[in-house]
Structures are given as structure tokens and as C-alpha cells.
Amino acid sequence: MGRRFLVIIVLLFPALMGYSNNIKVDSLWKVLKAELKKENSYIKRKEQKIQAIRQQLVETPAKEFNPRFKLLSDLFNEYSAFRFDSAITSAHRMIAISQKFNKKKQLIKSQMSLATVLMKSGFYKEAFDAMATIDTNRMLKQTRYEYLLLRGFLHAEIGSFNNDAYYAKQYHLASKTDFKNAGQLINPDEMEKTISLAFLPDSGSRKKPTAGFYYNYLLSHKLTEHQIAIVATRISHAYAKDDKLLLVTLAAINDIRSATKETFAIFLLGQELFQHNRNNDAYICMQEALGNAAFYGTRNRAAQIESVLPLIASRLIEEKQHEKDMLWIGFVIFMFVAIVLVFQLVIFRKQMIRIKTNEQVIQQKNKELEDANGRLWESSRIKEELIGLFFKTCSSYIETLDKVKRKAQHNIKIGKYQDANIVLGNVHIQTEKNQLYSTLDRVFLTLFPNFVASFNSLLKQEDQLWLKEGELLTATLRIFALIRLGITDIETIAKILGYTVNTVYTYKARIKGKAVVPPELFEQKIMEIKFTDNH
Structure with missing residues (x-):
């Protein structure tokens, strides 16, 4: 058997290393909340199953012990974690039928069943009384093993319930003794050995299995939902933090699915979540645990829950108040930021308006500068053309005058006065x-x-x-052409064109009177006629 135990460890060790301790609990918590919503359907299924057993019991003749005892045992098993009063009634019926038919083995089983349900419900004295009625003489090894385990659990329960410095210590010592004696009676099976590994301390190269390993181990074996919940709750005591949360959440889910009302897992889960400061989730668990305790009739569990629930509720109130305070602080900060932003936006808008205005001014100045540059360039080109025309014309006139002068002087010199007069007349x-x-x-x-x-x-x-054919400019057009060239003085225009000042005035006034624009704007419009450099 020792060799088999070693083989189990060797086989399990690689698997243990393959599982991660960081399995997320949040997804499992979501499953639990979903199962809580379906709780009534599980209770209804449980009640239907109980009703079916009760119907079979009614139809089974009273003289047939074995089938009736089997049905009573099934009924007790369904009630034992569902309803306390019905479980007590079933246990008493099992005791009565065993005594009636003088079945010692079944009587002991019935008495232990009664003690078990009394222990779960917090009736510790009554549980001890029930244990005292059991005949321990000539017990089978397996039965004695179960008896010692039950008594060990009873001592542990009452020790935890008392939780004092003197009596609790005695109960815990008695519990350890019972468990030790039970362990010496029979060899544990493969599952029990695997479970016990969780409670062994780490030493050397041997590490205890992770909570993730047990999570998958329990789901991979053919266990009922109630059995998974019991084992997961038991193993959870060997772990802490997220590992413990994983196992107790698994146990709580399976308690809900099996409609188990005498459940310790949901209470443990609430405590653990409270330790993790998940107060809202802890409150949900404790409310469910309190409802289960009231449904089943567990006095000790209700007392435990009622001692913890106010702490969770007070912390929740503190959290809500803190959230409310933070909300107000956030609101004040938001309003402050909003005011600052509005102020910044106003300043920004003013700056943008100022920038836009400045840009418009700059664009206007640039346009004016471009217009001025254009006018300067235009004026320069006009001056170049006019100066060129001036020198060309003057040069031509000087050359002509020089020729006339020489011919006239030559004719006068030789006495041909008539010819000189003719030369001068040709000009x-x-x-x-x-x-x-x-x-x-x-x-x-x-x-x-x-x-x-x-x-x-x-x-x-x-x-x-x-214009007539071959005509370039008329006299009127020539006056305004000189104005477009920048010659605005009336006397200068009159001298250039050989007119009197009044004549120039008359031409201008007559044209302005025929214009489609106001007279005072006519010359401005003339100045706006585009200059074209074709050179």
C-alpha cells in the first residue's frame, strides 16, 4: 500500500507543476451569480425528487424492511442538507423501523445520521446524546471509522462554536484524538490520499498540489455536486487568498446546484471576500448564507452569520459614503475644470478673434503693399516708355533742326535767300x-x-x-490717357496737346456728365484701368 501511495505522488507531481495557481476567480464568481438566479429551479427539482421518494415510500408495504429502509435513507439524504426538521423526522423513522425489525447495523447507521443532522444544525448537546445511544460493541471496522470521524467533527464543531480559552482547547484536543484513531482503523483510498496531500507541509523537492490542480481533479472525477462541494470546502482550509477563493467558490456553486441549504461554503466565501475587501460580493454571499440558515433551520450558522453581516454592511455603508464623497469631489473638480476650460475658451476665442483681425489687417496691408508695388512698377514702366519716347522724339527733332539749319545757312551764305526760305517753309x-x-x-x-x-x-x-479706321486715340481719349499716365495738372495737359485750359475742362466735364459712375469717381475709375507689360 505504501508503494501505491508513492506511485500516486510520482504520477501526480508532473501534473501538479502543469497547473497554474493564478486561475482567475472572477469568471467563476460570474458563474455563481448566474446560479443564484436559478436557485429556485434547483429547489423545485429537489422537491420533485423528494416527492417521488415519498410516493414510492407510500406505495411500499410496511412489512418489507429493506426497500422501506432504503427509501427512508434516500429521503434522509435528500433532507439532510435541505431541511432540518424533515431530516430529523426521517432519521427517527429510520431508527424506529430498525428497532422494529431488530436490525442493529441499520440502527447504528440511523443513529449516526440523526447525530449528524443535529450537529449540522447546532444542536450539540442533542447530538452528543444521540451519539451516547449508539452501541459501540462489536462494531465493524468501517462503521467504527465512520463513528470516530463523526465524533471528531462534533468535537471540532462545538470547539469552534465555544471559541473560548479553556473548553474549546479540550474539544479540539478530543477532535484530534478521534481523527487520529479513525485514521488507524482503515487505509485511505486514492482520493483521500490525494486530498491529504493538500494538508502536508512543503519539504525539499516535494510541493503540495495547487488549488488549480484540485479544481480540475474534482471536476474530472465522477462525483455528485454535493460531494464536490463537501470536498472543495474541506480542501479550501489548506489554502489562502485566491487559491482559497477558487475552491470555496467552486463549493458554493455546487451547493446551489444540489439545492444544499445546510451549506458552509457560501459563508466561508463571504468571509474570504470580506477579507479581500470585495464587500458588495461578500454581502451577497452572507445574505444567501443567512437565507439558507433560515430555510434549513441552522441555529449556529445563523448566529455566526449575524455576527459578521453587520460588519460587512457597515463597511458597505462606508464605501457608499466614500463613493458619494468622491462623487461630490469629482463633481466639484469637474465644475472647476469646466469653469477653467470655459475661461480658457473665452480667452482663446478672444485671441483667435484678435489673430483673425490681425491677419485681416496684415492681409489688407499686404494687399495695399502689393497694390503700391504694382503702382510703383507700373509708374516705373510708364516712365521708362515715356523717357524713351522723349529722347527718341527729341533726338529726331534735333537731327531735323540740324539739317534745316545747315541747309538754310548754306543757302544764305551763297546768297540764295529764296532757297533758304523754301527750306524753312518745308518744316x-x-x-x-x-x-x-x-x-x-x-x-x-x-x-x-x-x-x-x-x-x-x-x-x-x-x-x-x-475710333475711326486707322485712328488710334481721339482728342478726348488722349486727355484721359495723359491722366492715366499720371499727368493730372490741367495746364500741363493743355500745353502737351496744344489746347487751352478751358478746352481741357470742357472735354472732361462733358465726358463725366455722360458717365455711368458718379463724376467724382470717374478719374479714379480711369486710374484703375489695368496696365499691361508686353515687353
């Missing part, structure tokens, strides 16, 4: 003027090719000036 001033105006017109129209069309656009349809 036609009006022709030269017309040629000068024609040259000026060509230069101007080269600089302003759209002048005539633009000028006419400022006049009414019937008053527009149209």
Missing part, C-alpha cells in the same frame, strides 16, 4: 505735332491695350467713343 509744325501724338498714342496703347474698351465701359451705350 510743317502741325505735321510734326500729329506725328508726335501718333507716336504717343502707339506707346500708350502698347502699355494699356484695353484702355479704349475700359473707357467706354464707364460711359452710357449711346455716348461711348468709337
Whole structure:
């Protein structure tokens, strides 16, 4: 048997290393909350099963011991973790039928069943009384083993319930003695050996199995939901923190599924969650545990729960108050931030408006600068053309005058006065003027090719000036052409064109009177006619 135990450890060791201790409990907690919502359906299923057993019991003749005892045992098993009063009734019926038919083995089992349910319900004195009625003489080894285990659990329970410095110590010592004596009677099976590994201390290369291993181990074996809950609760005492949470949550889930109302797992889970500061979850568990205790009729469990529940409730109230305070603080901070942001937005908007205004000013100044540069460039080009025209015309006139002078001087010198007079008579001033105006017109129209069309656009349809074939500019157009070139002085215009000042005034006034724009804006519109550099 020792060799078999060693083989089990060797086989389990690689598996133990493969499981992680960090299995998430949150997903299992979600399962538990979902199962709590279905709790009534599990209770209904349990009641239907009990009703079926009761019906079979009614239909079984009273003289048939074995089938009736079997049905009473099944009924007790269903009630033992479901309803205390019904479990007590079933146990007494089992005792009565065993005594009636003088069945010692079944009587001992019935008395132990009664003691078990009394212990679970906190009736410790009554449980000891029930244990005292059991005939321990000539007990089978297996029965004595179960008897000692039950008595050990009873001593442990009352020790935990008393929880004092003197009597509790005696009960715990008696419990250890009973467990030790029970362990010496029979060899544990494979599952019991595996479970016991959790309570062995780590030493050397041997490490105890993880909680994750036991989680998978229990689910992989053919155990009932109630059995899984019992074993998981038992093993959970060997672990702490998340490992313990994993196992007690598994136990609580299976207690719900098996409609177990005499449950310790949900109470342990509530305590553990409370230690983890998961107070809302702990409160849910304790409320469920209190409801189970009331449903089953467990006095000791109800007392334990009622001592812990106010602590959880008070902490929940503190948390809610803290959350409320934090909410108000958050609201105040939010309002402060909102005010600051609004203030910043106002400043930002003002800055943006100022920037936009400045950009508009800059754009306007840039446009004005561009217009000024354009006008300077235009003026420069006009001056270049006019200066070029001036020097070219002057040079031509000087050359002509020089030729006339020489011919006249030569004729006078040789006495040909008549010929000299003819030479001087060949100089036609009006022709030269017309040629000068024609040259000026060509230069101007080269600089302003759209002048005539633009000028006419400022006049009414019937008053527009149209050139004859071969004509470049009329006298009126020539006056405003000089104005477009920047010559605005009336006397200067009159001298250039050979007109009187009144004549120039008359031409200007007549045209302005025919304009489609106000007279005071006419010359401004003339200055806006576009200059074109074709060079």
C-alpha cells in the first residue's frame, strides 16, 4: 500500500507543476451569480425528487424492511442538507423501523445520521446524546471509522462554536484524538490520499498540489455536486487568498446546484471576500448564507452569520459614503475644470478673434503693399516708355533742326535767300505735332491695350467713343490717357496737346456728365484701368 501511495505522488507531481495557481476567480464568481438566479429551479427539482421518494415510500408495504429502509435513507439524504426538521423526522423513522425489525447495523447507521443532522444544525448537546445511544460493541471496522470521524467533527464543531480559552482547547484536543484513531482503523483510498496531500507541509523537492490542480481533479472525477462541494470546502482550509477563493467558490456553486441549504461554503466565501475587501460580493454571499440558515433551520450558522453581516454592511455603508464623497469631489473638480476650460475658451476665442483681425489687417496691408508695388512698377514702366519716347522724339527733332539749319545757312551764305526760305517753309509744325501724338498714342496703347474698351465701359451705350479706321486715340481719349499716365495738372495737359485750359475742362466735364459712375469717381475709375507689360 505504501508503494501505491508513492506511485500516486510520482504520477501526480508532473501534473501538479502543469497547473497554474493564478486561475482567475472572477469568471467563476460570474458563474455563481448566474446560479443564484436559478436557485429556485434547483429547489423545485429537489422537491420533485423528494416527492417521488415519498410516493414510492407510500406505495411500499410496511412489512418489507429493506426497500422501506432504503427509501427512508434516500429521503434522509435528500433532507439532510435541505431541511432540518424533515431530516430529523426521517432519521427517527429510520431508527424506529430498525428497532422494529431488530436490525442493529441499520440502527447504528440511523443513529449516526440523526447525530449528524443535529450537529449540522447546532444542536450539540442533542447530538452528543444521540451519539451516547449508539452501541459501540462489536462494531465493524468501517462503521467504527465512520463513528470516530463523526465524533471528531462534533468535537471540532462545538470547539469552534465555544471559541473560548479553556473548553474549546479540550474539544479540539478530543477532535484530534478521534481523527487520529479513525485514521488507524482503515487505509485511505486514492482520493483521500490525494486530498491529504493538500494538508502536508512543503519539504525539499516535494510541493503540495495547487488549488488549480484540485479544481480540475474534482471536476474530472465522477462525483455528485454535493460531494464536490463537501470536498472543495474541506480542501479550501489548506489554502489562502485566491487559491482559497477558487475552491470555496467552486463549493458554493455546487451547493446551489444540489439545492444544499445546510451549506458552509457560501459563508466561508463571504468571509474570504470580506477579507479581500470585495464587500458588495461578500454581502451577497452572507445574505444567501443567512437565507439558507433560515430555510434549513441552522441555529449556529445563523448566529455566526449575524455576527459578521453587520460588519460587512457597515463597511458597505462606508464605501457608499466614500463613493458619494468622491462623487461630490469629482463633481466639484469637474465644475472647476469646466469653469477653467470655459475661461480658457473665452480667452482663446478672444485671441483667435484678435489673430483673425490681425491677419485681416496684415492681409489688407499686404494687399495695399502689393497694390503700391504694382503702382510703383507700373509708374516705373510708364516712365521708362515715356523717357524713351522723349529722347527718341527729341533726338529726331534735333537731327531735323540740324539739317534745316545747315541747309538754310548754306543757302544764305551763297546768297540764295529764296532757297533758304523754301527750306524753312518745308518744316510743317502741325505735321510734326500729329506725328508726335501718333507716336504717343502707339506707346500708350502698347502699355494699356484695353484702355479704349475700359473707357467706354464707364460711359452710357449711346455716348461711348468709337475710333475711326486707322485712328488710334481721339482728342478726348488722349486727355484721359495723359491722366492715366499720371499727368493730372490741367495746364500741363493743355500745353502737351496744344489746347487751352478751358478746352481741357470742357472735354472732361462733358465726358463725366455722360458717365455711368458718379463724376467724382470717374478719374479714379480711369486710374484703375489695368496696365499691361508686353515687353
